[in-house]
Amino acid sequence: MNNLIVEQANFIDGKRKYLICTNHKGMALIQPILEKLLSKNYSFDFVFIGFDSTPEQTKNNLKTWLQNQKMGSYLYLALSKEELKNLRPLIEEIGFFEDEVQYVGYGEMHSKVFCCRCHSLTQLKNLEIGSEMKCQNCHILLLVSDYYSTLYDAYLGNIANL
Numbered sequence: 360m361n362n363l364i365v366e367q368a369n370f371i372d373g374k375r376k377y378l379i380c381t382n383h384k385g386m387a388l389i390q391p392i393l394e395k396l397l398s399k400n401y402s403f404d405f406v407f408i409g410f411d412s413t414p415e416q417t418k419n420n421l422k423t424w425l426q427n428q429k430m431g432s433y434l435y436l437a438l439s440k441e442e443l444k445n446l447r448p449l450i451e452e453i454g455f456f457e458d459e460v461q462y463v464g465y466g467e468m469h470s471k472v473f474c475c476r477c478h479s480l481t482q483l484k485n486l487e488i489g490s491e492m493k494c495q496n497c498h499i500l501l502l503v504s505d506y507y508s509t510l511y512d513a514y515l516g517n518i519a520n521l
């Protein structure tokens with residue numbers, strides 16, 4: 360997931376329709392895209408998530424909105440990295456492929472690493488696959504693998520330097 364989130368939006372030309380979903384903070388990230396769309400007179404839909412929207416409401420509103428879109432639409436989501444991580448399963452469930460969505464994120468993302476020795480979870484900011492970290496419980500040095508367990512919502516940490 361970390362690798363899927365970009366911090367700067369890239370304009371993808373030539374799509375039939377563009378869908379943009381953002382919030383107050385995400386606006387700055389998506390502004391260049393909006394300007395491109397307006398200057399080219401392209402067709403787009405825009406959804407703004409207000410401060411008072413709960414995660415549940417956001418999910419429901421997004422689902423309804425996206426399910427009513429035609430095939431071939433290109434989606435920009437400009438939200439906090441945490442929100443993007445939480446919304447991704449929904450976006451995939453609705454049927455958007457990886458190359459039809461751009462996740463543009465701000466802020467930090469917390470991910471967990473599962474220690475293969477003591478089976479405890481260590482929370483990390485902005486985790487990087489292939490990097491080394493210490494298990495907070497048994498203090499062994501772990502190598503963060505790209506294996507992600509949906510059961511633990513965590514990446515598997517293998518023992519480093521064996």
Ligand SMILES: [Zn+2]
Nearest residue numbers: 474477494497
């Ligand atoms: Zn451990």
